[in-house]
Structure formats: C-alpha cells, structure tokens
Amino acid sequence: MNFVESTEQLELRKAVAAMAQGFGKDYFRTEAREGRSGREIWLEAGRLGYLGVNLPEKFGGGGAGIYELALVLEELAASGCPLLMMVVSPAICGTIISRFGTEEQKEQWLPGIADGSKIMAFAITEPDAGSNAHQITTTAHPAPDGGWLLSGRKVFISGVDHADAVMVVGRTSSAEGYLRPALFIVPTADIEYQPIAMELVSTEKQFMVFLDEVALPASAIVGGADADLQQLFAGLNPERIMAAAFSVGLGRYALARAAAYMKERSVWGTPIGAHQGLAHPLAQAAIEIELAKLMMQKAACLYDSGDDRAAGEAANMAKYAAAEAAVRAVDQAVHSLGGNGMTVEYGLAHLVNVARVSRVAPVSREMILNFVAQQKLGLPKSY
Amino acid sequence: MKIVVLVKQVPDSGAERNLRPDDNTVDRSSANNVINEMDEYAIEEALRLQEAHGGEVTILTMGPERASESIRKALSMGPDGAVHVLDNALSGTDALGTSRVLAAALQRINPDVVLCGAESTDAGGQVLPHMLAERLGIAALTGARKLTVEGSQLTIERQTEEGYEVVTAATPAVVSVWDTINEPRYPSFKGIMAAKKKPVETLSLADLGVSAEQVGWTGALTGVASHSKRPPRSAGQKVADSGEGGVQLVEFLTNEKFV
Ligand SMILES: Cc1cc2nc3c(=O)[nH]c(=O)nc-3n(C[C@H](O)[C@H](O)[C@H](O)COP(=O)(O)OP(=O)(O)OC[C@H]3O[C@@H](n4cnc5c(N)ncnc54)[C@H](O)[C@@H]3O)c2cc1C
Numbered sequence: 001m002n003f004v005e006s007t008e009q010l011e012l013r014k015a016v017a018a019m020a021q022g023f024g025k026d027y028f029r030t031e032a033r034e035g036r037s038g039r040e041i042w043l044e045a046g047r048l049g050y051l052g053v054n055l056p057e058k059f060g061g062g063g064a065g066i067y068e069l070a071l072v073l074e075e076l077a078a079s080g081c082p083l084l085m086m087v088v089s090p091a092i093c094g095t096i097i098s099r100f101g102t103e104e105q106k107e108q109w110l111p112g113i114a115d116g117s118k119i120m121a122f123a124i125t126e127p128d129a130g131s132n133a134h135q136i137t138t139t140a141h142p143a144p145d146g147g148w149l150l151s152g153r154k155v156f157i158s159g160v161d162h163a164d165a166v167m168v169v170g171r172t173s174s175a176e177g178y179l180r181p182a183l184f185i186v187p188t189a190d191i192e193y194q195p196i197a198m199e200l201v202s203t204e205k206q207f208m209v210f211l212d213e214v215a216l217p218a219s220a221i222v223g224g225a226d227a228d229l230q231q232l233f234a235g236l237n238p239e240r241i242m243a244a245a246f247s248v249g250l251g252r253y254a255l256a257r258a259a260a261y262m263k264e265r266s267v268w269g270t271p272i273g274a275h276q277g278l279a280h281p282l283a284q285a286a287i288e289i290e291l292a293k294l295m296m297q298k299a300a301c302l303y304d305s306g307d308d309r310a311a312g313e314a315a316n317m318a319k320y321a322a323a324e325a326a327v328r329a330v331d332q333a334v335h336s337l338g339g340n341g342m343t344v345e346y347g348l349a350h351l352v353n354v355a356r357v358s359r360v361a362p363v364s365r366e367m368i369l370n371f372v373a374q375q376k377l378g379l380p381k382s383y
Numbered sequence: 384m385k386i387v388v389l390v391k392q393v394p395d396s397g398a399e400r401n402l403r404p405d406d407n408t409v410d411r412s413s414a415n416n417v418i419n420e421m422d423e424y425a426i427e428e429a430l431r432l433q434e435a436h437g438g439e440v441t442i443l444t445m446g447p448e449r450a451s452e453s454i455r456k457a458l459s460m461g462p463d464g465a466v467h468v469l470d471n472a473l474s475g476t477d478a479l480g481t482s483r484v485l486a487a488a489l490q491r492i493n494p495d496v497v498l499c500g501a502e503s504t505d506a507g508g509q510v511l512p513h514m515l516a517e518r519l520g521i522a523a524l525t526g527a528r529k530l531t532v533e534g535s536q537l538t539i540e541r542q543t544e545e546g547y548e549v550v551t552a553a554t555p556a557v558v559s560v561w562d563t564i565n566e567p568r569y570p571s572f573k574g575i576m577a578a579k580k581k582p583v584e585t586l587s588l589a590d591l592g593v594s595a596e597q598v599g600w601t602g603a604l605t606g607v608a609s610h611s612k613r614p615p616r617s618a619g620q621k622v623a624d625s626g627e628g629g630v631q632l633v634e635f636l637t638n639e640k641f642v
Contacts, residue, residue, distance in 0.1 A: 011459060011575045019569040049572035062572040 012068060016050055016075040025080025025253075029347055031203050037162045038203040041081055045072070046116020051086060054238070055094050059110035065304035066091070066238045070245035070296060077249020078256070080347075082354070084204045085121075085159045087242040087362070089113050093120035093167045095238045096183065100223040105185065112164070120185070121163035122239075123154040123209055124362075131367050132383075138170035138211060140184065140221075148172070148216045150184055154209040156361070160193045161205060168211070172225065183222040190214050200357070201350040237303050239362050240315035244296040247322035247358045250351060251289040251329035257348055258282055258333035261340070272336070281332045288325035295321055313376065320368040323358035330355040384438035384532075384554075386429045387492055388462065389485065389499035389511075391419040392446050392453040396504040407607035408475065409505050411447075418453045421500025423460075424560050427567040428530060429498045430461045436532060439463050441492060445473065445484050451583070459570035459578040466492065470588045475600035478506070482514035484598060487591040489519060495554040496537065501526050501561050512559035522552035528563040 005013075023041045031038040045051050054069040055061025062068065073086045094113045097105050112118025129135035138152025152170060160166060165187050171179040191214060193207040200206075221227070259282065262273030272278055299314035330351045334341035342349045359365050373379040394400045394414030401410045429440045442457045442465035444450050454465045468488055476484070489497060502509040509525075516523030524530075527539035528547060535554045540547040542561050570578075588595060596602055622631045636642045 007455070007579070008575050011456065011570065011578075012572060015459070015570045015572075015575060022569070047571075048569055053572050062576070064572070064576075068572075 009068065009071060012050075012053070013071055013075050015048070016045075016072050017079050019044060019048065019050070020076050020079035020081040023081060025347060028081040028203070029201070029350075032201045035205075036203065037159070038081070038083065039162075042083060042085070042119075043116050045076070045083065046114070049114075051090050051116045052094070052110075052114025054090060055110050055114045056098055056106075059098065059106050060114040061094075061098075061110065062114075065300065066095070066241055067297065067300035067304050069238070070241050070300050073242055073245040074249040074252070074293070074296075077246055078252040079249075080253055082246055082250055084202065084246065085119060085162075087239060087246060088122045088158060089119045089163075091238040091242040092122045092236060096167065096222060096236075100227055102219070102224060104219060105222065109165075109185070118165075119159065119163045121157055121159050121166040121188075122169075123157045123160075123166050124169040125154060125156050127153055127155045127208075131364055133169070136169060136171065136181075138168060139179065140170055140172045140182065140216070142172075142174075143215060146218050148184070148218070148220065150186065150211050150214045150216055152211045154211070156196065156206045157193070157209050158206055159204040160188060160191075160207040160209060161195070163188050166191065166209065167222065168209075172221075182225070182227065184216060184220045185222060186211070186214060186216060186220065190216075200353050202354060237299070237308060237311045237315045240319040241296055241299050241303060241311075243358050243362055244292060244299070244315070244318040244322035247319075247326035247355065248289055248293045248296060250355055251285070251292075251322070251326040254326075254330045254333035254348060254351060254355075255282060255286055255289065257346070258336040261337050261346075265338075278336050282336060285325065285329035285332050288321070289329055292318060292322035292325045313372075316363070316368045316371055319358070319363070320365060323355075323365065326355040327359060384432060384436050384496065385492070385494040386432055386438060386440045386496045386498060387443050387489060387494040388422065388425050388429045388440060388457070389497065390422045390426070390442050390444045390453060390457050391500075391503050391505075392416050392444065392450040393419045393503055393505040396420065400505070402607070402610045406475070407610055411449075416449065416453065418456055419500055419503045419505075421502060421504075421560065421562055422457075423500075423567040424562050424564050425498040425500050426457055426460050426462065427565045428558075428560055429496075430568070431565065432496070432530075432532060438495075441466060441494070443485065443488055443492070444468070445476075445481060445488075447474075454583060455578045456570070458581045458583075459574040460568055461574055462581075464582040464584070466584045466586060468586050468588075468591065470595075472588055472595035472599045475603055476598045477603040477605045478508055478510050478514065479604055480598040480602045482511055482518055483602075484588070484591060484593055485511075486515055486518035487593050488586060489515065491586075491591070493555075495535070496532075497555070497557045499557070499559050501559040509559075512557045516557045519555070519557070522556040523559075524550050524552055524556055525559045527558055527560045530558055530560070530564065 049062050050072045053062035053064045054066050057063035076083050090113050097109050126136055140148040140150045143149050165185050168184045168186050172182045173179050192210040196206045198206055263271050265272045295318035299311055299318045302314055303311035334348045337346055340346045395417045398415055403410045433440050440462040442462050444454050445468040468484055512525050513523050524539045526541045528542040529540040531538045537556055538551045541550050622628050
C-alpha cells in the first residue's frame with residue numbers, strides 16, 4: 001500500500017488550486033447567486049485538461065484515472081469553486097461512454113466532455129421510483145425506422161439547461177413485452193424540461209424532464225441494444241467517488257475559513273480559536289474529513305486498478321463518510337463564526353444546504369447503509 | 384528564436400521567511416520553496432514569443448539539488464528543456480558570482496533572447512539582468528511591461544514611476560520583466576505529465592570553465608555581516624478629527640517627509 005502521491009498528482013493539485021483561486025470563491029458564489037453556471041471556470045478547467053484527466057488520451061483526455069479526476073474536484077471545492085457537473089459529465093457519462101460506448105459515441109462525445117465544450121447530464125431519478133431504481137418506468141419502444149420512441153419522466157436532473165445531451169436511464173420493451181434496462185443519449189434540444197425551485201445556492205439548477213415519445217436513432221443506446229446493464233452500473237462507481245470528492249473539498253473549504261476566522265477573532269483577549277469548545281469540534285471535523293478522504297482515495301485506487309467490485313463497496317462508504325463529515329464540518333464552521341457565520345458576506349451559511357445535497361444524492365445515506373447492512377453484514381432486507 | 388528564461392527558486396514570499404543564524408543566508412530548509420514569482424511572467428512571455436515566432440524555450444537555473452522541483456514546475460508550463468547549474472562550491476555565491484556562472488551557461492546555449500524577472504522576492508537586488516548583459520556584451524532591456532519582437536528588433540515598454548519609456552535593441556539581449564507584462568498560464572495536465580520527460584542538462588562549474596574560487600564564499604565580494612528581526616511595528620499616532628484633522632494629517636506627512 002502506498003499513501004504517497006506522485007509528483008504529477010501533487011503538481012496537479014497545486015495547479016488546480018491556483019487556477020481556482022485565480023477565479024476566486026467570490027466569483028463562484030456570485031455566479032451561483034445570480035443564476036449563472038460558472039461557464040468561464042468550467043471552460044478554463046477543460047482547456048487545461050483538468051475536466052478530462054480520466055478520459056482516454058485517444059479522445060482528448062488526460063489518460064489518467066478517477067483518482068486524478070477526484071483530486072481535481074476536491075481541489076476546486078476546497079478553493080470555493082465546487083463544479084458539481086464534474087460528477088456528472090466527465091465522471092458518470094464520460095466513464096460510461098469510454099468503457100461501454102461505441103466508437104462512434106466515443107468520437108462524438110468524449111473530446112467535448114474532456115475539454116468542457118460539451119456537457120452531458122445524467123437522468124436516473126424518477127418521481128415514482130426515487131431511491132428504488134428497479135421501479136424506473138421510462139421506456140423505449142421500437143420505432144418502425146429501427147430507432148426508438150422514448151417516454152417517461154425524470155426529476156431533480158442537474159444542469160440540463162447547460163447540457164448538450166442527457167444520458168437517460170430507461171428500459172427497452174420488446175415485442176414479447178420483456179423490459180430490459182438501457183441507457184440512451186438524448187439531445188437536450190429534443191426534450192422538455194422545467195426548473196425545480198430549490199433552496200440551493202448552486203451553479204447548477206435541477207430540472208423535471210418530460211420525455212414524450214422522443215424519437216431516437218438506434219445509435220442512441222449506449223453500447224448498443226445488447227449492452228449489459230450490470231456493467232453499466234459498475235460504471236457508476238466514479239459517481240460515488242466524485243460525490244465524496246465534492247464533500248471532502250467542501251469540508252476542507254469550510255474548515256479553512258473557520259480556522260482563519262478563529263485565529264483573528266478575539267472577545268476575551270485571546271483568539272476564539274484557543275477556546276477548546278470551538279477548537280476541538282473543528283479538529284474532530286478535520287479528522288473526519290481526512291478519514292473520508294482516505295476512503296475516497298482507496299475507492300479511487302481500487303477503481304483505477306480495475307476492481308469494480310471492491311471499488312463499489314469502498315466508493316459507497318467513501319460517499320457516505322464524506323457527506324456526513326462535510327455536513328458536520330460546515331455546521332461547525334458556520335457556528336464558529338458566530339453571527340458572521342450567518343451573513344452573506346462571510347459566505348458559509350449557504351453551504352449548509354450544499355453540504356446536505358451529498359447526503360441524499362446521488363444515492364441517499366440510507367441506501368448506502370442498506371447496501372452495507374446487506375452486502376457486508378449479511379443482514380436481511382426490509383424492502 | 385532561441386529563448387532562455389532564468390528561473391530562481393526562492394522561499395515562498397507568502398509565508399514567513401528567515402535568515403540563517405550561522406551564515407546569514409536565506410533559510411531555505413524550513414521554507415516552502417517556489418519559483419520566484421516574477422520569473423513566471425518571464426516564462427509566460429517566452430512561451431508567447433515562441434507561439435508567435437517559433438523556436439525553443441530553455442529554462443536556466445542555478446541552485447541546489449531541490450531547485451529541480453522548480454525546474455519541473457517551470458517545464459510543466461510548456462518550455463522545451465532546462466539547464467541546471469548544480470555545484471556544491473556555489474553555496475554562498477553573491478550576485479556578481481551568480482552573474483558570472485549564468486553568463487558562462489548562457490554563452491554555451493547562445494540564445495537570442497534571455498528573459499528573466501525584474502527582481503527576485505528573496506534578494507530583491509534588481510541587478511542581475513544588468514550584470515549579465517554587461518558580462519555578455521549584449522543589450523539590457525530591463526523592467527519591461529510590454530515586449531514586441533520584429534525580426535531581430537526587440538522593443539520594450541520600460542515601466543517607470545511616472546509612465547513608461549520605449550527602449551529598443553537588437554538581439555541578442557537580456558529582457559527583464561515586471562508582473563504587469565502578462566498573466567502567466569497555469570500548467571495543463573498534459574504539461575504536468577510531459578515535464579518529467581523533458582531534457583534537463585546538469586552542469587557543474589567545471590563544465591562551465593568557472594573556478595570554485597571565483598564563486599561561493601571565497602569569491603563573494605559582498606557579504607552580510609549580521610542581521611536582526613524587523614522591530615515590531617510601533618503604535619501609530621491617532622488623529623481625532625474635531626474640525627482640523629486634515630491639518631494634523633498633513634503635518635504628520637510633512638514631518639515624516641512623505642509630502
Ligand atoms: C441537488 C440535487 C441534485 C440531483 N441531481 C440529480 C441528477 O443530476 N440526476 C439524477 O438522476 N438525480 C439527481 N438527483 C436526485 C437524487 O439522486 C435523489 O434525490 C435521490 O436518489 C433520492 O431519491 P428521492 O429524492 O426520490 O428520495 P426517496 O427515494 O423518496 O427517499 C426519501 C427518503 O427515504 C429514504 N429511503 C428510501 N428508501 C429507503 C429504504 N429502503 N430504507 C431506508 N430509507 C429509505 C431515503 O434515504 C430518503 O431519506 C439530485 C438530487 C438533488 C437534491
């Protein structure tokens with residue numbers, strides 16, 4: 001086992017952090033508050049090859065792994081610029097297309113996803129299925145021209161308004177009525193969507209997506225009609241790892257802001273950071289973030305080594321641990337600033353909700369606990 | 384066009400820096416060592432020249448073993464290769480000695496343009512570009528906030544306190560730059576990965592034909608006799624404005640010879 005990052009990984013951390021600090025937390029917060037998407041930093045990160053580090057060099061990527069992609073998102077978030085769509089576009093969609101897509105799909109999508117010029121959203125959640133992905137009803141019926149007619153509804157889909165296409169999880173129905181899970185690449189121009197009003201200060205909005213007999217060519221299915229969905233879901237491990245990276249970075253950001261404030265602020269003649277009532281909970285939060293990060297790194301290493309199975313467990317645990325740690329770190333950070341913690345100026349309070357997102361998305365805390373209870377502990381299922 | 388960029392590794396100016404108690408030199412062991420900030424602007428300018436006019440960009444660094452970290456960082460921004468002058472006898476070398484060594488290295492490379500930062504954040508002497516130009520017998524275009532190249536003609540806008548001066552010279556020349564000249568790029572992921580594969584030539588004093596007596600402690604013509612910490616800031620003088628605060632402020636400024 002090796003806990004030492006390579007020179008290249010360390011340099012990448014520094015470069016990403018310097019780039020993000022060049023834009024600055026205030027830039028990012030203003031983008032989010034004013035309903036913009038942070039397009040400039042997204043494109044700059046793409047141009048510098050940060051968004052596509054994990055994608056194959058043949059298709060414009062960096063040829064590295066999810067470890068490096070997670071490191072990029074962690075550093076962006078730690079600098080106050082958490083680019084949520086990295087979880088979706090290069091990590092989920094980029095991974096699935098590069099592992100299971102046809103050559104044509106790779107050529108069409110990967111270079112753009114890698115350099116940030118194209119964004120692909122990902123839609124699995126449905127109003128009536130929610131955490132239970134087996135209940136998904138979005139269905140593609142064969143069309144006379146050999147293509148598909150896709151119908152269904154999706155909810156809480158991030159970033160549809162800035163995406164070129166949405167990767168939709170659905171099922172194909174055959175003449176015998178047999179339903180098979182499948183993934184479709186659907187151009188955003190062909191779908192209807194509506195924003196959901198969220199209590200979130202974020203550069204991404206969430207949308208309801210309405211698919212009403214959307215006509216798709218046969219080539220819209222990722223990997224073709226015979227692709228194995230088990231494989232496809234293995235391609236979702238990067239999503240968990242990236243969600244963990246998002247939380248770890250967010251936690252680091254909150255801890256750093258709080259620590260800086262606690263060194264300066266003094267109301268009893270000594271900096272408030274000297275009071276153990278504040279110092280210890282922050283130190284505890286720092287330990288929890290560090291532990292979650294370690295699990296994230298383990299999951300990423302396992303994934304990059306090609307062990308999807310082992311990566312699955314580690315990725316779920318990392319996502320769980322990082323979300324919990326970030327929620328506590330942000331909560332403690334906000335509290336450490338007293339009244340200033342609640343002001344817009346100090347830029348922490350809005351992160352309370354942002355940190356909570358990873359508790360429920362992309363997979364909720366309870367579903368991870370279910371997974372661990374059943375898979376690791378062999379406990380019976382309640383549902 | 385053959386361009387050399389001088390890069391110095393310095394302690395991070397954002398953190399606390401100290402001089403060593405034993406020999407009064409900058410303490411580099413405890414510090415986070417980085418590329419001298421102004422040098423990043425010189426690298427950027429070199430890369431822009433290369434993009435516009437073609438040619439080759441080489442980093443030149445004189446420094447201890449760990450300066451190779453800064454060389455690699457510089458290379459990750461895009462230059463083609465580097466020369467590292469590394470020799471134990473260099474410890475204690477002053478600005479004159481440094482210019483002797485760098486001039487010898489530059490003579491080997493024979494560039495059209497030598498780019499460097501106008502000053503380093505640790506020594507801050509602003510003398511090296513001039514010394515190099517003198518030793519090499521070439522022009523010094525110093526303190527540039529803008530550089531344009533037409534054929535073998537270099538034109539800079541030299542930043543001054545009041546405005547700028549336009550200075551021209553033919554290549555070869557030394558050009559030193561301020562941080563107003565451009566916005567340095569961040570290393571791309573490809574740049575970071577490529578950096579370790581780029582050639583770094585290590586040269587000793589013997590390779591450069593410079594004798595150990597001419598540099599290091601023995602060769603230094605200047606030395607630091609002693610040093611002490613900057614005294615803590617004394618409490619300022621508070622001016623309460625009860626109608627004639629402005630007058631008091633001006634008096635203060637006049638007494639301190641600010642106006
Ligand atoms: C900001 C944000 C962005 C999102 N972006 C996307 C996106 O881009 N694409 C996408 O497809 N989806 C996205 N989602 C949706 C997200 O993945 C879902 O909200 C999540 O999977 C939970 O589904 P649900 O909201 O239907 O909750 P439900 O499934 O209704 O769950 C409600 C509660 O019940 C609990 N629960 C459910 N089943 C069990 C059980 N068996 N045992 C114990 N507890 C249980 C859950 O843990 C949860 O606390 C996003 C959500 C948010 C908030």
